[in-house]
Amino acid sequence: MTIFTLWLRHIRFLIHKEILAILKEPANRVILFAPAFLQAVLFGYAATYDVNHVDYAVLDQSRSQASTELLVHLDGTGVFNRTATLTSASQIKDVVMAGDALLVLTFPSDFESKLNQGLPSPLQVILDGRNSSTAGAAASYISAVVGDFNQRKMNNRSVISLETRAWYNPNLESRWGLMPTLIAALSMMQTLLLSALSVAREREQGTFDQLLVTPFTPMQLLIGKALPSVLVGLVQSTIILLIILFWFQIPMNGSIALLYVGLFSFNIAAVGLGLSISAISINMQQAMLYTFLLMMPLMLLSGMLTPVQTMPAILDALTYANPLRFAIDLVRRVYLEGAGIADIAFNFIPMLVMAVITLPLAAWLFRNRLY
Incomplete structure (x- = not known):
């Protein structure tokens, strides 16, 4: 068995262990997937600016x-x-x-x-x-x-007739603009929290010390804890996508493959943030507190509810450190516009930069915790 094969085998064991830790409790399975379903449905009906009465x-x-x-x-x-x-x-x-x-x-x-x-x-x-x-x-x-x-x-007079046509949302329904953003926003809430709790849970349950005597390197631990969270995020995004497509019947105009490539890049960045939080947290309560403190600014500076262009210049600059901003723009353009890779290529850059910064930071924090 080669060194690389053994390295991958160690990662597979870690991923298997992490998935079992996430899904072994029935309550955890409900918490992971039920909120994504309920929030997508509630946002679709309640969070709309359309006036029907x-x-x-x-x-x-x-x-x-x-x-x-x-x-x-x-x-x-x-x-x-x-x-x-x-x-x-x-x-x-x-x-x-x-x-x-x-x-x-x-x-x-x-x-x-x-x-x-x-x-x-x-x-x-x-x-x-x-x-x-x-x-x-x-x-x-x-x-x-x-x-x-x-x-x-004035039907007997000459009048100017103004004809208006809206692209990508012909009926100007606010639901069409809001619902696709949930594919990224709602999954991020769970993904960030799940990854933030991963190492903190190990410390609180007393199993973190056992990692000190394992042959796993900090990079293997990082990958083993990151991939399950990314997978959960993609599953949640899929649930929300299916609700938007088949429940609310908002048509998708773009490539499903391109959408998932963007979501995968976004989830890596989100997991990097979560693992960095987890590595510095002493217990699960502290990790949850840090996560909730971070989530509100990320949501407000994402452009989900208010356009980024209308924000003050200093806040506009801060949004470049927010991967959710670029994930929302990517999802909206692919879903509603049918944008291609050339149209959304820039959105990948901030997300990948965030992943490149946060994942090594988490690995460095793991290394200092382990050794």
Whole structure:
């Protein structure tokens, strides 16, 4: 048996041991895979900026045919639900403050007369800005309804027709932009925590000292503990991918092979971070604390919820040390755009650089712990 074959055999034993340690408890098996499923489903239904139901109130001081026609058109969309018909402006504050209406429409008394004279007729929309994203979406819907009303009223005049086409997300559903990011984001949470607990678990269970008398080198220990975590991360990403494809039916336009190459690179970087945390942690509680402290900045600086381009310059610079930023960009572009390797090649560089830094750092920390 050659030295290299023996080296690989040692790694295989370590991987087998690590997988058994992860999966031997039924509770661990549930914790590893059930959260990925539940979080993907909950994000798909709950974490969406699309507005499908808007409660509104109306103050119609015009009581004209034009205002009635516009309100009928608004109610007929299936999105807007009239909860109150007001009789005075003093009631507006109470309706909004009580949360009975997201917006209030106010028609002035001269609404129809100005329209008949060909003059601009203002329509006041009062929005509850406590939820700015929902209010903004509702205002956009109102603008679309009013625009359609104007076009029908001006059907005897020459008007400019604006046609808008959205690439990669034709219906502009926020779910399409959010769900693919979960393929990387949700798997990272489990992968980072799992790898961070690996060495800390050995210390807490008293088996870490046994590694001192084994023939394994620090590099073999590193590989043996890294690959099972990478495998778990890829399995979780697969679960989320299947939910997005078949449950929410968001079509994938890119290469599945390229997607998994990117996910493999990302998981190596994430495991490198986790093993570095694990190597410096004394016990599992400390490893969990370090992991949770790190996860929040990684999520906020990833571009998952807010574009990186809108962040201050100093935070934009910090995102280059965040592998999740480039994994999310890679997954989005491959999944939605059908991007090729040339289009996303740059995203591999920061992830691989992070892996090149963190994995040797973890190996160095292992070496100092072992010897």
